[in-house]
Amino acid sequence: MLNMVLAEATFKDIRNYIYDNSGIFISDSKKYLIENRLSRIIQEKKLQSFEDYLKLIKFSPNGNELTRLFDAVTTNETYFFREPQQLTVFAEEILSKLLEKKKGPNKLKIWSAACSSGEEPYTLSMILMEKRLSSDKFEIHASDLSEGVLSSAKRGVYNSYSVRNIPEAYMKNYFATSGQSYNLSDSVKKTVKFMKVNLIDNKCMSSLRGMDIIFCRNVLIYFDVKAKQKVVSNLYDSLNPGGYLFIGQSESLHNITRALRPCVINKVIMYQKV
Numbered sequence: 001m002l003n004m005v006l007a008e009a010t011f012k013d014i015r016n017y018i019y020d021n022s023g024i025f026i027s028d029s030k031k032y033l034i035e036n037r038l039s040r041i042i043q044e045k046k047l048q049s050f051e052d053y054l055k056l057i058k059f060s061p062n063g064n065e066l067t068r069l070f071d072a073v074t075t076n077e078t079y080f081f082r083e084p085q086q087l088t089v090f091a092e093e094i095l096s097k098l099l100e101k102k103k104g105p106n107k108l109k110i111w112s113a114a115c116s117s118g119e120e121p122y123t124l125s126m127i128l129m130e131k132r133l134s135s136d137k138f139e140i141h142a143s144d145l146s147e148g149v150l151s152s153a154k155r156g157v158y159n160s161y162s163v164r165n166i167p168e169a170y171m172k173n174y175f176a177t178s179g180q181s182y183n184l185s186d187s188v189k190k191t192v193k194f195m196k197v198n199l200i201d202n203k204c205m206s207s208l209r210g211m212d213i214i215f216c217r218n219v220l221i222y223f224d225v226k227a228k229q230k231v232v233s234n235l236y237d238s239l240n241p242g243g244y245l246f247i248g249q250s251e252s253l254h255n256i257t258r259a260l261r262p263c264v265i266n267k268v269i270m271y272q273k274v
């Protein structure tokens with residue numbers, strides 16, 4: 001096994017490369033994480049150094065290596081019915097308000113931005129289905145930067161960790177168990193459209209417009225202020241007037257934007273485009 005050292009200058013080059021391409025900012029204290037995670041990839045690829053690896057990702061023609069790099073530096077942790085207080089406000093307060101305004105063929109458009117392996121958009125879909133909202137009345141879009149998580153989202157097969165918070169009635173209605181796996185029913189899977197979207201890529205982001213509700217939870221924490229401002233401004237442009245943005249419960253838009261108005265319902269904070 002090679003004993004590779006990540007030189008300070010190379011660490012900074014790799015960090016800048018990641019930042020420029022994803023908005024993810026890696027602080028000095030995370031150098032060990034980069035060193036550990038990337039040395040595994042480097043050994044597997046039989047490269048000699050971190051410098052060789054940097055060359056590979058910069059000149060990799062198909063972008064697969066870049067995807068693998070993003071996968072190595074982000075946390076994809078997620079699970080069904082995460083942050084349930086927000087989901088209750090979404091289901092009991094926001095939905096009916098927005099649906100009232102929808103006339104004729106106009107569908108309610110929801111976007112789970114940074115959806116990881118799909119638990120968040122599928123949770124939203126199950127909530128709408130339990131409310132007996134017909135699938136021709138809504139669209140759910142879901143996106144992530146990582147192709148790895150998107151393909152597992154499309155498979156819709158989960159482990160016990162992911163499903164641990166799902167209420168029993170939902171479990172019964174929408175999942176089939178097979179050994180240690182929990183298979184999501186096709187009726188839910190077909191309501192969500194997955195796509196690869198980089199939140200800091202203006203061009204990519206402009207393909208998603210006219211959203212009524214955006215969930216962009218537990219991803220802004222990876223970005224510095226500048227990248228957060230860029231992402232939030234893109235999300236703002238994607239929202240319809242009157243639409244809502246939910247971010248993670250532990251996240252805040254303080255000093256990031258004044259364009260979105262914070263609203264509080266039952267101690268849950270969300271942001272509205274007025």
Ligand SMILES: C[S@@+](CC[C@H](N)C(=O)[O-])C[C@H]1O[C@@H](n2cnc3c(N)ncnc32)[C@H](O)[C@@H]1O
Nearest residue numbers: 022077078114116144145146198199217218219
């Ligand atoms: C912790 S997960 C959050 C999943 C879900 N929203 C939740 O709250 O449970 C963060 C996700 O953000 C994605 N991500 C990180 N940077 C991104 C970017 N620039 N564009 C899109 N997705 C990104 C990661 O790939 C990861 O799947």
